[in-house]
Amino acid sequence: MDTARLVAVELDGRGAEIEQARGLPPDLVDRFRDSGLFGLALPRTLGGAECAPLTVVEVVEEIARADPSAGWTLLIGQGAGFLAWLDPATASEVVAHTPRPVVASSMAPAGRGEQTPDGYLLSGRWPFTSGCAHSDWLMAGFVVTRDGVPVTDESGRPVQRMAFVPSSEVTVVDTWRVAGLRGTGSHDVTVTGSLVPREFTADPFFEPARLPGPLYGASMFSFLMTMMAGFPLGVGRRALDEFHVAAHRRVKQPAGTSMAEEPVVQAAIVRCESRLRAARALVVESLGRLTEVVESTGHAEPAVRARLAASVLHAMETAREVVETALHSCGASSIYATHPLQRCFRDIHAAAQHVAFGQEALKRLGRIELGLPAPVFLV
Numbered sequence: 150m151d152t153a154r155l156v157a158v159e160l161d162g163r164g165a166e167i168e169q170a171r172g173l174p175p176d177l178v179d180r181f182r183d184s185g186l187f188g189l190a191l192p193r194t195l196g197g198a199e200c201a202p203l204t205v206v207e208v209v210e211e212i213a214r215a216d217p218s219a220g221w222t223l224l225i226g227q228g229a230g231f232l233a234w235l236d237p238a239t240a241s242e243v244v245a246h247t248p249r250p251v252v253a254s255s256m257a258p259a260g261r262g263e264q265t266p267d268g269y270l271l272s273g274r275w276p277f278t279s280g281c282a283h284s285d286w287l288m289a290g291f292v293v294t295r296d297g298v299p300v301t302d303e304s305g306r307p308v309q310r311m312a313f314v315p316s317s318e319v320t321v322v323d324t325w326r327v328a329g330l331r332g333t334g335s336h337d338v339t340v341t342g343s344l345v346p347r348e349f350t351a352d353p354f355f356e357p358a359r360l361p362g363p364l365y366g367a368s369m370f371s372f373l374m375t376m377m378a379g380f381p382l383g384v385g386r387r388a389l390d391e392f393h394v395a396a397h398r399r400v401k402q403p404a405g406t407s408m409a410e411e412p413v414v415q416a417a418i419v420r421c422e423s424r425l426r427a428a429r430a431l432v433v434e435s436l437g438r439l440t441e442v443v444e445s446t447g448h449a450e451p452a453v454r455a456r457l458a459a460s461v462l463h464a465m466e467t468a469r470e471v472v473e474t475a476l477h478s479c480g481a482s483s484i485y486a487t488h489p490l491q492r493c494f495r496d497i498h499a500a501a502q503h504v505a506f507g508q509e510a511l512k513r514l515g516r517i518e519l520g521l522p523a524p525v526f527l528v
Contacts, residue, residue: 150207152184152186156212157215159180163216164216171332172222172333175283185198187227189205190229195243197229202439203433205376206379216332217387221333222334225253225376226253229252231252234311234359234369235349252287255275255287255288256288256290256311258292258307260275263294263297267344268346269293269345271314272340273291275339276337280335281336288313291310309352310350319338319339320338322338322339329500354527366448367449371528373505374505380500382428382464389421389475396418408479425471431460436460462514
């Protein structure tokens with residue numbers, strides 16, 4: 150956390166620069182690498198920190214509070230944690246090739262992998278690949294094909310896997326011109342006819358991680374939710390930081406009193422504080438329970454995983470409401486391009502568009518809460 154706090158200070162005031170660059174500037178990428186921030190979830194056996202889940206949440210929260218785009222880039226940059234789903238010998242090859250690698254990821258099965266005796270011939274185009282320009286490897290989802298036809302499993306479902314591809318075989322397509330999270334460099338990427346050895350692929354949706362521990366032992370989706378949990382909490386906290394400052398600094402005319410003296414503002418800020426703190430407490434409780442279960446049993450049942458996911462979705466919804474309240478309460482000055490609140494507003498809404506926070510995710514979690522059948526591989 151000490152490192153995160155130091156880096157957060159360095160990020161302060163660079164939001165406009167990061168957005169203009171449409172990605173982290175090279176010096177900040179180097180800072181994240183050299184400080185080990187990109188290795189929070191990299192397994193310890195592969196040279197990473199393999200931090201406790203709550204530590205990951207707190208670090209992402211701190212960086213997102215300083216700058217939302219940097220926080221998103223950091224959490225997505227934890228893709229090296231997915232090396233825990235490869236055979237340990239293969240994962241060791243990856244880090245031997247690139248020590249402490251930054252792994253971009255796009256789990257949507259937007260590629261096709263034609264089966265060969267040696268592995269898969271991979272081609273495809275993947276959108277929303279945050280941090281791809283500075284990544285060393287890409288983890289990309291694909292559908293397995295044979296003679297161009299998707300291979301299906303016993304239930305008739307197309308077989309999907311994830312491929313780990315070195316960046317030298319990946320082309321970045323400059324597409325990232327958006328309303329929010331402008332500084333995350335989430336361009337499209339393409340791969341054309343790259344031969345991926347079979348051992349450099351995995352199916353984290355249906356296969357357990359090859360390495361133990363609370364970061365990996367629950368499920369791929371729980372890993373993803375752990376990485377994401379700190380983001381809405383950090384952005385929500387930054388919005389409240391700005392709300393507090395504005396409440397004391399802004400003077401209402403002609404009365405000459407500060408905004409903090411207005412009862413409507415007092416009520417709004419205490420409600421926001423309470424909601425965000427409660428949302429954070431729920432994340433901490435749910436993550437603590439999952440960590441405890443995995444450490445004692447080596448796995449976690451869908452109900453425990455669902456409670457974690459639900460807490461993170463709740464944190465996103467709460468942060469969105471807090472940011473909106475802060476923006477509206479602070480008046481017209483908060484819409485200027487130089488004001489952090491408008492950036493929080495754009496970024497939290499952009500992040501909420503991620504598939505992990507969608508209605509389908511809520512429906513799955515609701516079915517589990519009610520004891521109904523649900524696709525638990527997505528929890």
